[in-house]
Amino acid sequence: MPHNRKLFELVILGCSGGPISGKTCSFLLKPTDVKTIDLINGNKEAKDSFFALDAGTGLSSILSMLDTKGKEELNTIVSSFLLNLYPNCTDVTDSKETIYEFIDTRNMEIKSPFQDIEEIDVWKGNDTARSNKQLSNYQISDILLNSINGYLITHSHLDHVCSLVINSPSFKKKKSVFGIPFTIDSIQKNLFNDEIWPDLVSKELIDLHKIKPEVRYTNISTRYSITAFELSHGKKSDGTRYLSTAFLINDVKEDYNLLFFGDVESDLSSGTEMNSKVWNHVSPLINDDKLNSIIIECSTVDIPPPLFGHLIPTHLINECLNLRKKCIDLLNKSSKKLLPDDDFYRDYKEQPLEGLNMIIIHVKETLDNVNPRKLILKILKDLNIKYNLKIHFTIALSGISLLL
Numbered sequence: 001m002p003h004n005r006k007l008f009e010l011v012i013l014g015c016s017g018g019p020i021s022g023k024t025c026s027f028l029l030k031p032t033d034v035k036t037i038d039l040i041n042g043n044k045e046a047k048d049s050f051f052a053l054d055a056g057t058g059l060s061s062i063l064s065m066l067d068t069k070g071k072e073e074l075n076t077i078v079s080s081f082l083l084n085l086y087p088n089c090t091d092v093t094d095s096k097e098t099i100y101e102f103i104d105t106r107n108m109e110i111k112s113p114f115q116d117i118e119e120i121d122v123w124k125g126n127d128t129a130r131s132n133k134q135l136s137n138y139q140i141s142d143i144l145l146n147s148i149n150g151y152l153i154t155h156s157h158l159d160h161v162c163s164l165v166i167n168s169p170s171f172k173k174k175k176s177v178f179g180i181p182f183t184i185d186s187i188q189k190n191l192f193n194d195e196i197w198p199d200l201v202s203k204e205l206i207d208l209h210k211i212k213p214e215v216r217y218t219n220i221s222t223r224y225s226i227t228a229f230e231l232s233h234g235k236k237s238d239g240t241r242y243l244s245t246a247f248l249i250n251d252v253k254e255d256y257n258l259l260f261f262g263d264v265e266s267d268l269s270s271g272t273e274m275n276s277k278v279w280n281h282v283s284p285l286i287n288d289d290k291l292n293s294i295i296i297e298c299s300t301v302d303i304p305p306p307l308f309g310h311l312i313p314t315h316l317i318n319e320c321l322n323l324r325k326k327c328i329d330l331l332n333k334s335s336k337k338l339l340p341d342d343d344f345y346r347d348y349k350e351q352p353l354e355g356l357n358m359i360i361i362h363v364k365e366t367l368d369n370v371n372p373r374k375l376i377l378k379i380l381k382d383l384n385i386k387y388n389l390k391i392h393f394t395i396a397l398s399g400i401s402l403l404l
């Protein structure tokens, strides 16, 4: 069973699948032993291990978290935004209680981000604008933005890159952006093309780095190594495949991993084995207790096709069955030929995915006044029991940090 070592802090800036702007997928990642105050102080080692995962939202979300900091024990003010869209099924009077309905804390911890900067008496420079030693929240958010070592971008859809564009006037020096060649080519050609936005690459404000799929990069950060996997995110109108990315982030110091998926469709929909390849790679890590959390999308409840390159609960469970099969097959070579939904796996004594956190992102908002997060979680939990997977499903909410 994977154990939570609370080595990663994942700050959820945005996790909605749209269509409300300013709330789409964007996360900040740092080791839990790196404090926000270290970033504010410009500690080099701290900044080296501070990453953005996608950029659907940025400064505005950091700022709203800072503005509500300290007002609630848990930042329910920010995290309740997505819940309050559905007043019919949210008891708004007790939003803290509601958060725990969506987040399974049996094998993770949650906290409010940026709480350790209560007393900003830290300015050591000569900048007269800051001579009163009291930084404004906007100044703090700007420092945090500029502390980011690099952006790991899963794909170039606007709901995953727009803050990279809009926040770019704040970049004090060259900002590194990492992605598979498909993503980087698209960002250069379609975003920083001197038409819809200035070519910041030529102006040396953005540094685009192509990373080869399935190659472990150890030179991006001294703390984290990064491996990218290509995913299928549906097809373009010309019939060619649109690629997205999963990033496997390894904490080199602790030899512990986190797996983060961009938008993705099931192998069942794509007719490929692209997800299966990711599961091949991470199943030994799960068996060795070196990975206990996967962040993955589930955009809607089960709906008939077309799914536009996204996951629905039954397809996600299908992927989980495939992952479990690979974990068990590593331990028990005789089962290899069985199908993933074979009773053999359901009845296997030591369930390899027991306690694994599957953190659901990219839920699309709906207009029927029923929170789609509730519906998706219910289907996932029912199927989790049916197949005896023992996974801990969590629905991500913005405004909080997960310690994984």
Ligand SMILES: [Zn+2]
Binding pocket: 155, 157, 233, 263
């Ligand atoms: Zn997308």
Ligand SMILES: [Zn+2]
Binding pocket: 017, 157, 159, 160, 263, 362
């Ligand atoms: Zn998306």
